[in-house]
Amino acid sequence: MSSVHDDQSVQAIALPANQPQQFYRGGTNIAALRGGGDDREFGPEDWVASTTTRFGQAESGLSRLPDGRWLRDAVREAPEQWLGTEHVAAFGDSTALLVKLLDAGQRLPVHCHPSDTFAQQHLGSRFGKTEAWIVVGTSGPNPVVHLGFREDVAPEVVERWVSTQDSSAMLGSLNEIPVRPGDTVHVPAGTPHAIGEGVFIVELQQPTDFSVTLEWQGFLSDAESAFLGMDQRTALETLNHSGFDDTVLASLIKHTADQDSGRVELLAEDAAPFFRADRLHGSVELAPSFGVLIVLEGNGKLRSDNGSDLDLRRGSTVVVPHAAGAAQLEGDLTAVHCRPPSAGSRR
Template sequence: MSQQLTPVRLPANQPRQFYRGGAAIAELRGLPATAEFGPEDWVGSTTTRFGQQAAGLSPLPDGGLLRDAVAADPAAWLGAEHVAEFGSDTALLVKLLDAGQRLPVHCHPSDAFARDHLDCRHGKTEAWIVVGTSGPNPTVHIGFREDVDPSVLDAWVTGQDRAAMLDSLNAIPVRAGDTVFIPAGLPHAIGAGVFIVELQQPTDFSVTLEWQGFLDDPQAWHLGMGQATALGCVDRSGWSAQRLTSLVRHTADRHDPVVQLLGDNEFFRADRLHADSPVELDPSFSVLVVLEGTGRLRTEHGGDAPLRRGDTFVLPHSAGAATVDGGAVAVRCRPPAPGGNG
């Protein structure tokens, strides 16, 4: 029989990356900015970095790993309906990502591509919740402006024509409160000074089209698939301004108790909570990131916990219904709804 579990406050978990960043994560958490190459904090992670055994996995206060705890009692952590569909797979990875420099142009495979070429049920659709910016022109780059011929893309990648790749993308200015949905295959790059809460499918599959100046191993960009196969996962279609409206939302001016941040989709769910009065939450495995203020998390079966800016929690399904109050502002991230209803 499954046990009733309590919410767990998680420490920072910043596996070393190839690009700079991390100061905004440290500031949010109230920690010294010591990890120059720690631009990603993997929160509630049961996922490892590509090709590694343990890097990326979230540790628990008792010294164990969240991955192992979930595997030992998936129903308690994830709920019976989730387990019936996904087994002990959380179907979610959440990160804090602070781009201290522009990221390279890259994209991620779809579920079908990952099944065929990477032996994995998940590709890597993702979404960005912008929670802070710095610098004069915080920008993200998403989707080719015009259709790109396969031979042109092949030439860009072979010659590492970095300017052509970046210039071919739509440049979108962003501010805190904006959200950007990134479907699998969409080429993209996050600009310097953009700080996000990122939801994604639980893999570390990146096809790094612009690898020069970023990756030490020039063969690592294609995940061992080879150039011809890897380029097959790229969405080469043109994304007009009108088409981009389906991906970008502006929510900074919304202060409802629960603000839905992403449109309906089959991959994950996210809400911003404004707990000036008690906000009720249904039972669910979820990751909570406290962005502002202080408050309290109260759960039906898992006890209470104080909240403060910079806290990150993983909430097990068996803790039951929950309430956030006291004025805190937080982002709640959840896996896809069982049945794929968004």
């Protein structure tokens, strides 16, 4: 093996933008964060340190390392260096994590994602797609997200809405939640949801691109692409029809804007079996782990215990291998640190 390969699996690496084309508008806030001029109309998602491809694609969505390899292939070549022994024992050579910047330049359609069980049965995947949103910016008069049905909805009612593409009924059935920077939302698999125009998030997901798009008309070209190649009735089996009352919503949503300690745990407790995220500010120690850093403000350095330093600035997106060891964040900066679940946290 070449020394370049060895080096890249033991030190933190800054990565460029990775914006596979999507069906909806956005991207201006990603460009502004990164300080570049690429504000393409249909570049609303930046897949950071991604080892996941877009559904049905061979390479689109993957992140490339500076040496030219896909990160996915580098992890497969040296999983214990990248991920750590305990992680590999629990999850194999999967990072068990997909991180995105998502800039909604328009409202997204009502959709949901399959559970692990459904994905195993119907999609040949160990992972479904539970996700979480960390709101890092908002614009416009009414930045909102839509999460879960307000009341229980019978399966036949949902099927009728989807068959007739009754957008107003689908959107109107969901809880509408105003959001501001610092808010976080845990989105369990099966939850119907939509992200409103003007909401800019760091999104953590299980490492798949599985979406069941209930409201596809006006967004996707046809119904076939809305249901992951399944028939409508089968695809909708993964949907959670239960109403989310205030107690349920309170268990999924956190408000962290007023917390200003060096390390702030961002996500609801129920997210822990799927991923972890902290907001870091100033000088903070990082334990050895595969992780993704997204710098929201300021400048500084990431010093690894192997002696390597990486300069950081607003807009930096960084992949950190487990083999980089313990690290120290230094400087006047604010970053989101995303990690896979701990090896013992899955059910």
